[in-house]
Amino acid sequence: MEMKKTKKLTMAAMFVAIGVVLGNIIYIPVGVSKCFPIQHAINVLAATILGPAYSVMIAFSISLLRNILGTGSLLAFPGSMIGALLAGMIYKYTQNVYKASIGEVFGTGVIGGMMAFPVAKYFMGKEVATFFFVYPFILSSVGGSIIAVVLIKVLDKYTKTQARANEEK
Numbered sequence: 001m002e003m004k005k006t007k008k009l010t011m012a013a014m015f016v017a018i019g020v021v022l023g024n025i026i027y028i029p030v031g032v033s034k035c036f037p038i039q040h041a042i043n044v045l046a047a048t049i050l051g052p053a054y055s056v057m058i059a060f061s062i063s064l065l066r067n068i069l070g071t072g073s074l075l076a077f078p079g080s081m082i083g084a085l086l087a088g089m090i091y092k093y094t095q096n097v098y099k100a101s102i103g104e105v106f107g108t109g110v111i112g113g114m115m116a117f118p119v120a121k122y123f124m125g126k127e128v129a130t131f132f133f134v135y136p137f138i139l140s141s142v143g144g145s146i147i148a149v150v151l152i153k154v155l156d157k158y159t160k161t162q163a164r165a166n167e168e169k
Contacts, residue, residue, distance in 0.1 A: 003050070012054050012061075015042050019062035024071050028140060039076070040144025041151070043084040044104050048097055048152060052088025059084040074123050078115035079137050083108030097152050101145035109138030 003011075022038040039062060046055035059080035066072025086107030091100035113134030120126040120133070 008050055008054060012046070012050060012058050015046050015058045016061045016065070018042065019058070020065045020069070023062065023066050024069075028136075036072075036076070036080075037140050037143035037147060039080050040083060040104055040108060040141040041147040042144075043080060043108070044087050044097070044101050044145055044148035045151065047084060047088035047091050047100050047104070048148075052085055052092055055084035055088040056081055074119050075116045075133065078119055079108045079112030079133070079141075082112040082115065083141060086111070097149055101149050104145050104148075105138060105141045108141040110134060113137040 019036075019039055019042045023036045026038050027036050039059070042062070043055055043059055046058045050058075060077070063072060063076035063080055066076060067074065083104045084107070087100045087104040090103035091097070094100070113136075114130060116133040116137070117128065117130045120128050
C-alpha cells in the first residue's frame with residue numbers, strides 16, 4: 001500500500017526533528033568530526049520506510065539544521081547524504097533491510113569518509129589524510145545501522161502481531 005504524501009512528509013519531519021535533537025545529545029567526537037550513530041539509524045529507517053529521495057532530503061535537512069545551530073560540521077553532508085542514498089537505492093531494489101544497512105555503512109563509511117577529505121581540506125582548512133574519516137565514519141554508521149535493523153525487526157514483529165490480533169476480532 002502506497003503511503004500518502006502528507007503522511008510521508010509528516011514522517012520525514014519527525015525523522016528530522018529526532019535527528020536534530022538526539023544529534024545534540026548522542027555523538028562521538030573524533031578529531032574535527034562528530035560521529036552521530038542516530039543519523040545513520042535514521043538514514044536506514046527513512047530509506048526502508050520512505051525511499052531514497054526522502055532519506056537523502058532528511059539527511060540533508062538534519063545536517064543543515066545542525067550546522068545552523070552550531071552542533072554539527074560540514075562533514076555531515078557527504079557522509080550522511082551518500083549513506084542515505086545508497087541505503088535507499090539498495091532497499092528499493094532488494095527490499096532487504098540488512099543489505100540497506102550495509103549500503104549505509106559503505107556509503108557513509110567508505111565513500112562519505114573519502115568525500116569528507118576535500119570538505120575538510122578546502123572548506124574547513126584542516127590538513128588530514130585522505131582516509132582519515134573512513135574509520136570513524138564506518139564505526140558510527142555500523143552502530144547506527146545496528147540500531148535501525150533492531151528497530152525495524154521489532155516494529156515488523158509488532159505490526160505482524162497487531163495484524164493477527166485484528167484478524168481474530
